[in-house]
Amino acid sequence: MRKLPAKLASQLYGAAELIAERGLDGTKIEDIAEATGIPKATIYYHLDGKNAVLEFLLTDLLEMIAGAVGVAVSSAEDARTRLEAAVAAQLGVMLEHPFLCRALVGDLGRATRLPDLAVALRSAFYEPIEKLLADGVADGSLRQVADPGAVALSVFGAITVAGLSAAVEGPSADPSADAARFSAAVSELILDGLATPRPRGGHESDDRP
Amino acid sequence: MRKLPAKLASQLYGAAELIAERGLDGTKIEDIAEATGIPKATIYYHLDGKNAVLEFLLTDLLEMIAGAVGVAVSSAEDARTRLEAAVAAQLGVMLEHPFLCRALVGDLGRATRLPDLAVALRSAFYEPIEKLLADGVADGSLRQVADPGAVALSVFGAITVAGLSAAVEGPSADPSADAARFSAAVSELILDGLATPRPRGGHESDDRP
Amino acid sequence: MRKLPAKLASQLYGAAELIAERGLDGTKIEDIAEATGIPKATIYYHLDGKNAVLEFLLTDLLEMIAGAVGVAVSSAEDARTRLEAAVAAQLGVMLEHPFLCRALVGDLGRATRLPDLAVALRSAFYEPIEKLLADGVADGSLRQVADPGAVALSVFGAITVAGLSAAVEGPSADPSADAARFSAAVSELILDGLATPRPRGGHESDDRP
C-alpha cells in the first residue's frame, strides 16, 4: 500500500480496458501484469491484491470527476448555471475515460463493497448535486421540490447513466463533442422537464389527484 | 434445463440476497446450495451452471418489470400520463424485489455480457421509455427534445438509479409507499424539470448563448 | 475431514517415505498426489490440507504404538517385566514403520503444534511409562526414584531415541531382529544402569553428596 511510483501508476492504466471488458473477476492478475508490463509480484509489492488495483483505478477516476465538478460548482454563477456546468464537467470527464467508466459500472457491486470507494463515489457524484439543489432554491434559480433527496438521486442517475452509456458505446473519436451533446440533452431534461407547457404557466403538482 | 419445478424456483430466490451482498463471483455454488437448501448437484441438474442461476433470477425480474411497465404503457391515456404510470410501475416492481435489483446492479457487467440478459435489460428498461417519448411528441403531451435517444437514456437513468438506490437501502417496511414517494419525485423531475419558470412563458433553449 | 475410505487411507501411506525424506514443508501436495495416486483435489476433499496428511499418518503410528504398548503393559506380570515388554513393543512398532517414525522426528516441531497429535504423542509414549514406574514401586519390582517425572521422561527418551535412530538408519532387512537387539540394550540400560556394582552391594544414591 506504499504510494505507487508515478511510472507504475501510469502503466497501471493499461489494465483499465481489460477490466472494463471482462470484469475484475474475469481478469487474472497475470493478465494485468502482462497488459501493464508490471511483474505480478511487483504489483503485489505496491498494491494489496486485485481489489486494490480496481480501487486505485477508480479512485483516480472519482477524484478527477470530483475535481472537475468541484470547479464547476464553485463558480460565482447561480445554481442553475452551475448545475449545467457540473453536468458538463461530469460527462466531460466520464467520456474522456470510457474504460474506467465501464470498469466502474461493470464492477459496481464490488466498488460498493470497497468502503473507500463507496464514499468517494458518493462525494464525487451525489453530494455536489444535492448541494446545488439546495443552493438553487436559495438563490431562486431552481424550484423547490417535494423530496430533494430523491430528486438529487434521480438527477445523479440521469447524468451518470447517460455518461455510462456513452462510455459503453466504446471510445468516441471526439469525446468532448459527445460530452457536449449528452450534456445538452441531460440539462434540457433536468432543467425543463419533458412536459409540454400547460395553458396557464407551469405545471402544478396536480398530477396525482 | 428449462422450466425448473416451481418449488425449486421459489427456493432459488433465497439466493438473491446472497448474490446481492457478495456478487455472483463472490458467491460459491456451494453457498447457494446451502442458502436455498437445494443440493449443489441438483442445481446443476436443473440449471446450466452459475451464470444460469443469475440469469434465471434476473430474467424473472426483468420480465416482471417489462410486464408491469408494458401494462402501464398500453393504457389509453396520453403519453405524459402513461410515462408517469410507467415510472410508478418500474419503481413498484424494483422496490418489491430489492435483492434482485441489487444483484442486477452489482453484476451489471456480467449481466451485460450475458446476451439474453442484455436484450431483456434493454427491452424492460429502455425501450418503453423511448417509445413513450415519441408518443408524447405525437400526442402533444410531451415536448420535442433535441436528442431523444440521449434523453431517453437519461430518463431511464433517473428512474433506475432512484429505484436502485432505494433497493440498496435495504428492504423497506412499506415498499409501495417508498415506490410512490420516489415515483412522485422522479416524475416531477423528468416532467417539469428543476428550473424556476422564466418571466416570459417557459424556458427557452437559450441557456447556451 | 470425513473419515477417509480405507482405500485412500492405505494409498496415503505411500506418502510417508516422501515426508520422511524431505519433511512436510519440503513435500508438495502435488508430490503426495503423485506418490499416492490420489488426485490433489481428492486429498483436499477428504483431508483438511497438508498438515492433515501428516496428522493422519502420525495419528495412525501413534495409535499403533499406544495399542501395542497398551497390550504389553496390561499383562499380569510384575511392572519390571511389563516395562521390558513395553520397550520391546514400542521398538517393535517403530522399526516396523521406519518412514512414519522418521516423518515424526523430522517434523517433531509441527507435530507438537498440532494439538491432537501432541496429546496422542504423550499418551502413546510417555504415559504408559509413567504408570509402569509407579506400578513397579508398588509391586517392588522397580526402585523408588527421587524424581519419577524426570525419570519417566528419560526412559521415554532412551527408548524413543534408540528407535528413531534405528528408523533413520533406513529400513532394515529384519526389523524384528533389530527391535530385539535394541530392546535388549535399552532394557539393560534402564533396568540395571551402567555403573559397575560397588563393593558393598549396589550403588547407593550417594552420587550427589
Next chain:
Amino acid sequence: MRKLPAKLASQLYGAAELIAERGLDGTKIEDIAEATGIPKATIYYHLDGKNAVLEFLLTDLLEMIAGAVGVAVSSAEDARTRLEAAVAAQLGVMLEHPFLCRALVGDLGRATRLPDLAVALRSAFYEPIEKLLADGVADGSLRQVADPGAVALSVFGAITVAGLSAAVEGPSADPSADAARFSAAVSELILDGLATPRPRGGHESDDRP
C-alpha cells in the same frame, strides 16, 4: 558470510524464540528481520539464506554443548564420574538456551539434512558418550554392555529428551536448579537403573530366558 559482527550475532538470537515457536518454515525471513531489527537484506548480506540463520544459531548451541561436555569429559576422574559431569554439563547448557533447544528439536529433520549440522550434532551429543562408555569399561567404573552403540544412543536419548522436555516447558526462573534436578534423575537412571537389587548382588542378564 563468515563471522558476522558481534552485534548482529547477538541480535540474531532474538529470532530463536520465533523459530522455536513456529519452526523455520513457518518463520519468514521478514519475521526474523522484524524480530531482530536487522533489515532483511542485511541478513542476506551476512548470511547465506534462511537455512544459514538456523545453522548459525544451532551451530552456536552445539558448540556450547560440545565445549561444556568436552570440559566435563576431560577431567582426571573415572569415566563414571565424568559421565555424571557430562550429563550435568549438557543439561546445563540446554536449559540455559531453551529456545535454541526447541528450535533444534522442532527442525530436527532439517537439521539432519544440513550436513554441517548433522556432524556437529553427532559430535556434540553422541560421541562423547560413546567414548565415555568405552573409557568406563577400561577403567572399571562402568559395566561392559552387550551393544555399546545402542546403549550410547539410549543414554544420549535419556539425557537429551529430558533436557528438551524441560526446554519446552518454557524458560525456567532458575535454569541451573532445573538442570541439577534433571541431571540427578538422569544420572540415577543411567547409572543404577530402575530394577530393584536382586537377592544375590546385581542383576544377571537372565531377563531373557
Next chain:
DNA sequence: CATGAATGAGCATTCATTCAT
C-alpha cells in the same frame, strides 16, 4: 557496507462441474 525496492519461481487451495449410483 547496508538496505529499500523489485521480482522469479512456486504452490496450497478453491470451486465449478461431472458422473456413477
Next chain:
DNA sequence: CATGAATGAATGCTCATTCAT
C-alpha cells in the same frame, strides 16, 4: 430424478533472494 463423491483446471498470493544505489 436427484445427489454424494470426486476431480481437473485455474489462480491469487507468498517469499526467498537479488541488486542497484
